[in-house]
Amino acid sequence: MKLTHITVALSLAYGAVGQVFNPFTDSNGIDFWQATWNTKVKGTKGEAQWGIALPPASETGLKNEYIGRLVVPKTNSGTWMGLSHASEMTSALLLITWLDGDEVKTSFRYATGYVAPEIYTGNATLSVISQSSNKTHYELTYLCEGCWSWEQDGVIGSQVPATTASAAQIMGWAQATSAPTNPGDADADIKQHANDGLFGAVVASARNSAYTKWTSLATATAGTPAATPTGNSTGHASATGAPSSAVPSATGAACPRSNPVTNQTWDYIIVGAGAGGIPLADKLSESGKSVLLIERGPPSSGRWGGTMKPDWLVGTNLTRFDVPGLDNQIWADSAGIACTDIGVMAGCVLGGGTAVNAGLWWRANPDDFDYNFPAGWKAADVEPAVARVFDRIPFTERPSMDGVLYKPEGYNVVAGALAAAGWQNVSADGVPARKNFTFSHPDHMFSGGERGGPLATYLVTASERKNFKLITNTSVNRVIRSGGKITGVEIKAFLKGGQCGTVKVKSTGKVILSAGAFGTPKILFRSGIGPQDQLEIVKKAEPTKMVNSAQWINLPVGDNLDDHVNTDIVITHPNVSFYDFYKAYDHPIKADKESYLEDRSGILAQSAPNLATVFWHEIEGDDGITRQLQWTARVEGSHVISSKKAMTISQYLGRGATSRGRTTINAALNMVVSKPPYLHNKHDVAAVAAGIETLRNSLSYDPAIEIVYPPKNQTTAKFLASYPLTTSYRSANHWMGSCKMGLDSGLRNEGTSVVDTNAKVYGTDNLFIVDASIFPGMVSTNPSALIVAAAEHASQLILGLANNSSAPVPVSSSRALSSSAHTVAWSSFETASSSSMAGRSSAVPANSTVVGPTGTGLPTSGSPIATASSPSTNGGVQPLSMRAELKHALGES
């Protein structure tokens, strides 16, 4: 057969994928449309193949099935390979395969988030047409029925092949370097995959009128599934390791006999202990009023009783969260850490994102507040808060306590080219407004050679106050309210040791949601606050719990979702060399381990995986808007480039981008990105293209730099046309905007805002939001320091409010969506609130002790090392390390 290599250029809703497919006829006589590729997984013997045969488009009764052919290269250490029937690992039907002796085993799985996928309980059926195994490969040819649409716990999804000639079927693959621990066992654990990627198969090329004849070859129904967690089909590493004891069950943990926090009535209840919640809790508790901080996840850093750690940290008070060089482990093993109810990566542990992130710490560019925020939140208003944040958590460019930058070659290479091209070398946190043609060392919040940040500062001072209490392992389901008046929150033990019941807030008190860009909308939806379509979904899912529809408050919660738009390029340079931070998790180099444990020095005091240069540029679009770009270089290959001399440079499109997405809730009450916020208009696309061109030009100043991705001969336009617009390829993990702050109340028709400039939810008396979700638009840099600053600023506004102060929106201007029922609710709480305000004064704190996560009382130091962190001047050209948020596409995990 003549093989014609055809590069498929796909144009789908979320983007496009370049992939080589050829016709192939197997020994059964089935004609496949087939891809052959190198999985670049260590120790593989040869290439992998996946082929697809589809029924003719006229056979509409067969549209939900296909015949597949999977050829998997073996490795010495064993393997498994998985396929996703969509472009993402999450919320799609997964097929996992591995060998049990000579038999190919299969298992359908389903993942709700970046966690171990569950056994799929829907109707897909796999029948074997043929299977074989030799020294180098195993092969499975199968009929997959019911495979293009799926349902798990009431959540449905589908990717039925289209009938148009140019349509393509996007599939994901993932391969691991270890076999399931017990391959004969249907519930055997499997380990994290080592690499993954996407296919785009032209549907028309896979259709064949002989299809039904071939299906009759499928006689043997494949044995019941085995394996547990699968890898993912996206660019992410997923949580597939053995579940830790902290992994919650679907229904949460048992309720304890007594729930101390429900016996008290609080001035402030804050939900979520992350970048927004922790600083806010500290600042509000300074007032002397009682503050309860409720965190769903378990303790993370050693200071707070965290226990998750590799063997080499046993006997120290350090956990994996404390050691900067282990931060990337979130992409290799996130079991018990990543949120199980969110379709993208998010940390559900004490500290939230600040416990799992790469610690990049940027003083706000004044333009970020001036451009995005309404009056009262402009740079001049927020600057005192920014200054307070950096007084408490200074930045450092030299996290190692000996002041040395380890493995600086990556920084030197990129900074050298930029300097030659005319870019200015700055110490970015010293000159936050200089974000055009400037480059810097990465600035970090690390302190004393450890993670530091809000967990090591704000939470420590809050916990020293008697009027403050923290509880972990406890999830807030919803706020309890009567109209717009919040009376408390309903809590549920999420993990062992968590609490259950209703926690009351004083009549003068306030509830503040700081559960993140997905967690906060979820609580709002479950409290009857949001767009009608979302509230209807919740009502169906938990009819007895949902607030009566007459009390629904209709706001555009979940709209305006934003994230940095990521686009990677990969370069190689002879001077750089990869340091294996992943291996260091279990098997650190002895000298590096000792240096870290003894002195908090060495490369493990730097963020994984060797963050190098960070640089910025502004681009003015034809629409007159200036858009901000940030690039972060790291010494690590990606996009199936595994050279030890490779660096990935991630370009983020930030402030000024006008595309927005949406997050919604599904029937299983999981949050999904139903519309990714990437490149919905030509001006955003143009800015990304201009950035890549600028980058290519600037790097050309060093002839030893070779840009290997995109290939030299590919134009930027073609490169971008083939770059998927999925969260797995484009997310920077900087989610924000889903509960936008603004003056245009979302209660009104066309209004876009969920909170007012006091961070109070429109239509409520005493419900506030302080986290990433209130940011109206994306910022210049990684956002955590700005979120902490926003919390500092919001705390002053909230403390300054008279009880129940904001003026309600007139009934006549209420948003149309939720009908007259809404109007009734609004007017009734308006009355209720004014009466409840009368004659009350805020009660003085009271009781309350610190409940440390381990129940041991006040925090202990996580380290014997002093915690002074020294912002350095920007000396020579040297490196750093990072990565966590940079996961992305093919093979970075």
Ligand SMILES: Cc1cc2nc3c(=O)[nH]c(=O)nc-3n(C[C@H](O)[C@H](O)[C@H](O)COP(=O)(O)OP(=O)(O)OC[C@H]3O[C@@H](n4cnc5c(N)ncnc54)[C@H](O)[C@@H]3O)c2cc1C
């Ligand atoms: C892997 C990764 C790497 C990153 N790297 C960087 C970086 O280097 N620098 C940077 O500036 N930014 C980085 N970010 C982004 C940054 O960490 C986030 O933007 C920031 O933490 C968001 O703050 P937040 O307060 O909105 O939410 P979070 O920090 O996510 O906090 C929300 C908290 O609420 C809790 N919660 C959720 N639902 C409930 C509930 N129902 N009940 C009780 N508690 C609940 C969660 O468990 C969590 O602890 C990274 C993010 C990720 C995921």
